[in-house]
Amino acid sequence: MGTHTATGRGHATDTLPAGLEMGTMRPGGWDAYYDALERAFGGVPEPEEYRTLWNRLTEPERTLAVYDQDEVVGTAGAFSFRVSVPGGAVLPAAGVTMVSVQSTHRRRGLLSAMMRRQLTDVRAMGEPFAVLTASEPPIYGRFGYGAATERMLLQVDTSRVSLRVPEGTDQVRLRLADPAKALDACEEVYAQQVPGRPGMLERQPGWAELGVVDPEKDREGHGELLCVTAERDGKLTGYARYAIKPDWSSTTGAASGTVTLRDLEALDPVSYAALWRYLFEVDLTSTVVALNRPVDDPLLHMVSDIRRCGVRVRDELYLRLVDLGAALAGRSYAVPVDVVLEVRDPFCPWNEGRWRLSGDADGARCERTTDPADLSLSVRELGTVYLGGSSLRALAAAGRVEELRSGALAPAARAFSNDPAPWSPHGF
Known part of the structure; x- marks a missing residue:
């Protein structure tokens, strides 16, 4: 069905209002879950062939729902994927999908609560990043997702x-x-x-x-x-x-x-x-x-x-680093790089702080450091450049990356680049 999101705008708190409960999809709850998802996207039912396939592919233990008594009012799923990264490695990743909030329950913090729970679960499962395709791109930037590929x-x-x-x-x-x-x-x-x-x-x-x-x-x-x-x-x-x-x-x-x-x-x-x-x-x-x-x-x-x-x-594909150190160490780099990154990530604070990235075409290390930072950026920018499809230099020109040490930006931008261009040919 592709990764769909139908939700209201953000809410400052991640605490659900009284009377609402969040958990994994209840046993036997697939039809109610999918009906709620279809309703959030206009109520046009998908062909039975797709619905049956999505039912088989869905991982109930990774499928979150918000319930108002017995009614499904929020949904957020994840698939257990493996995604190729620069250098040829294939890393585990969460494929975020089926995200929706019913129109009767918007502006009440449901989306933020589901996103925080989901990313916490992704981290616990040892997946260094999450990916999605967005029906409404502006929604996901505030949760740390960056546009990583184009089609x-x-x-x-x-x-x-x-x-x-x-x-x-x-x-x-x-x-x-x-x-x-x-x-x-x-x-x-x-x-x-x-x-x-x-x-x-x-x-x-x-x-x-x-x-x-x-x-x-x-x-x-x-x-x-x-x-x-x-x-x-x-x-x-x-x-x-x-x-x-x-x-x-x-x-x-x-x-x-x-x-x-x-x-x-x-x-x-x-x-x-x-x-x-x-x-x-x-x-x-x-x-x-x-x-x-x-x-x-x-x-x-x-x-x-x-x-x-x-x-x-x-x-096309949006990417969110969940375990920043593991993700950056999991790919290779076009030219040798040794750079200290000052990373902002208020939504997943375990990623915040300074990280030293050292690597080349044969591999990399990324560890916490107290050394002075060379570049300052948010986790969203790192998601944008992670697969090599966008340039740190372009993001800096847009004011989204700050060069703290003169001369640090150019070699880091070259290191993060990749040929061929990243691409996601597969909907989810």
Whole structure:
């Protein structure tokens, strides 16, 4: 369902009003919990296929609810994830989701109470950070979440844009496959990509199914979900899942359908190029739409006319350091770094104070120190730069990072950078 949040604005206290009780979801309480969540988001029920899958994936012991007697009036869940970070390590993380407050109970401190309880639990579980995708980004900054990845959206006019593909593309064999039957083989391709790009989820059992759920109710004029696979030397080297929306409305009678891409992964440039070329050349279509691609997608360097690709970029994954020392020590750094950070974190005060970060491409240490600070910033800024997608220098120019020792900012900014750009291709 994606990470949704429907709530009122903040409240100064984390103490729940009298008569309200917060705890994990009650036994047998899934339907009441999910009904409350859907009601907070306008009351339109999700297709049963999604509801059933989310029920299976939900971890009841990590699913918080606020009750007003027997009524669910607040929700906040978390999934046990593993997320790739710069350097290729995959770290445990909490995937925050299903956050809502009923409109009858806003401005009473429910959200703050759930967020504090949740982050305390995340720390106790030894997860160094939490991630979420936000329906309302302004909500989460005050809880220490920073925008850590972006996604690129494309709407390509394939009637006027061609592709320059590398030599060897014609040798890639493409096959149409049943999306469900090909799921395990495609998942092996996806899994190989995870360590190479920060922000990707190492999918746990059951999560791959999210890529092939295809409720007819949600198709919005598209046909059924399709899958094309790429093979080289008899081995699967890539796949694309997509659907086609026919369009015969042109006054000329010409077809101008749309290919909507759900996801595409490939292990080498020629397989990647062959899949995109296939999508560009689907019969009776003139547009390819992709709603979530990395901002450094190679496709940008293959198209003949970037201006006809409708490129847009928006925020995607938000990240919150929970165990600051473990999180910063868990990733590697592009160049050697030795910097003392003065960190503000009033919501999770165990992170506040001075930390010495020392590391390079082979690893890092991050420990408390009494040495003079080189940079001053909040935990939100550290979340923003943690995966390497944003620059400490840019944040400093915006007044959100202060250089306390002259010359400390530039090397620290270089150290936190990462290539490739972080990306989260996976909703939750």
